[in-house]
Amino acid sequence: MTLLILGGTGTLGRQIVRKALENGFQVRCIVRNKRAANFLKEWGAELVYGDLTFPETLPLSFQGVTAIIDASTTKSEDNTELINVDWYGKLILMELSKYVRVQRFIFLSILNSENYPYITLMQMKFGIEKLLKNSGIPFTIFKYAGFFQALISQYAIPILEQKPLLITLESPTISYIDTQDAAFFCIKSLSIKETKNKILYTGSSQAWKSGEIISLCEKLSGQKAKTQLVSIFLLKVVRQITGAFEWSLKISDRLAFIEVLNNTENFIPAIEYTYKILEIKPKEVLELDFYFREYFEMMLNTLENLNGGQIRNRKTSII
Numbered sequence: 001m002t003l004l005i006l007g008g009t010g011t012l013g014r015q016i017v018r019k020a021l022e023n024g025f026q027v028r029c030i031v032r033n034k035r036a037a038n039f040l041k042e043w044g045a046e047l048v049y050g051d052l053t054f055p056e057t058l059p060l061s062f063q064g065v066t067a068i069i070d071a072s073t074t075k076s077e078d079n080t081e082l083i084n085v086d087w088y089g090k091l092i093l094m095e096l097s098k099y100v101r102v103q104r105f106i107f108l109s110i111l112n113s114e115n116y117p118y119i120t121l122m123q124m125k126f127g128i129e130k131l132l133k134n135s136g137i138p139f140t141i142f143k144y145a146g147f148f149q150a151l152i153s154q155y156a157i158p159i160l161e162q163k164p165l166l167i168t169l170e171s172p173t174i175s176y177i178d179t180q181d182a183a184f185f186c187i188k189s190l191s192i193k194e195t196k197n198k199i200l201y202t203g204s205s206q207a208w209k210s211g212e213i214i215s216l217c218e219k220l221s222g223q224k225a226k227t228q229l230v231s232i233f234l235l236k237v238v239r240q241i242t243g244a245f246e247w248s249l250k251i252s253d254r255l256a257f258i259e260v261l262n263n264t265e266n267f268i269p270a271i272e273y274t275y276k277i278l279e280i281k282p283k284e285v286l287e288l289d290f291y292f293r294e295y296f297e298m299m300l301n302t303l304e305n306l307n308g309g310q311i312r313n314r315k316t317s318i319i
């Protein structure tokens with residue numbers, strides 16, 4: 001079975017490539033920069049040049065493909081780029097998939113996308129979901145709220161580096177997932193026929209508010225977070241002048257979804273059905289507190305080694 005993967009260099013995509021190779025799939029990745037994607041080749045994937053914004057670069061890579069996993073997206077602030085990648089790019093992927101009659105098209109979407117038509121990315125995600133469902137292409141759609149990995153730069157690093165951390169009074173409760181688990185779900189779905197033509201809501205069992213994540217990081221790091229309470233209104237203004245602040249990059253992901261933060265809606269997927277259909281037990285899925293514990297232990301050990309053991313005496317109180 002030849003599996004075509006887009007977004008293989010991304011946070012989730014690389015875990016999907018790794019899991020697919022571990023499970024014996026022949027993996028072909030469409031990449032924009034072969035040199036930057038060389039690690040995927042070293043793992044055993046075939047690399048083919050392609051760019052969603054240049055449709056003519058895509059058809060060749062579809063030869064002999066049995067299934068496709070699309071983990072590509074753009075984080076560009078440029079609306080034209082966003083539309084070219086996350087709308088027109090996906091339309092072309094669907095056309096080509098139909099043409100070569102793929103047995104499965106796995107699309108990765110965002111939880112509650114249907115409720116935010118005024119956010120371009122959400123609107124396009126929901127639009128592609130609808131088109132895919134009516135396309136006749138066998139599909140599986142996974143919907144996530146967010147990944148553990150993004151929380152490292154959003155919370156853990158600013159706390160460790162004692163950088164200001166913006167918090168808002170309004171904060172939805174969100175169920176995040178580790179990308180390794182999300183990748184495992186994707187690959188497993190290919191071998192379970194009941195997942196065909198299904199939308200699978202995906203997350204871990206526990207959901208978190210940002211204040212709870214900060215408290216967890218404080219406990220595990222032994223550092224007090226330098227939080228700054230700001231209103232959603234101020235964050236929207238900051239977004240306009242974001243380049244002026246050193247912490248701007250750290251919060252860029254949150255700023256991109258400021259309208260979502262403004263909402264009281266929670267992002268808690270109905271995971272029971274997904275776990276059941278994929279035959280996964282909740283205890284097999286990593287929880288955020290365990291993920292952060294491992295991260296802080298590793299970081300604090302590294303810092304201790306760099307400091308020649310000088311902070312060893314602090315360690316017991318830190319962990």
Ligand SMILES: NC(=O)c1ccc[n+]([C@@H]2O[C@H](COP(=O)([O-])OP(=O)(O)OC[C@H]3O[C@@H](n4cnc5c(N)ncnc54)[C@H](OP(=O)(O)O)[C@@H]3O)[C@@H](O)[C@H]2O)c1
Binds near residue numbers: 006010011031050
């Ligand atoms: N991150 C989240 O919290 C979250 C939440 C819900 C759903 N999702 C969805 O999950 C999927 C994976 O997200 P992620 O956070 O892992 O994404 P990511 O880390 O930003 O990776 C995006 C990938 O898309 C590729 N890409 C960008 N523009 C491209 C183009 N023009 N042509 C071909 N490939 C292009 C990138 O390749 P380069 O290496 O060349 O840039 C990269 O491999 C996406 O569909 C996303 O919408 C993510």
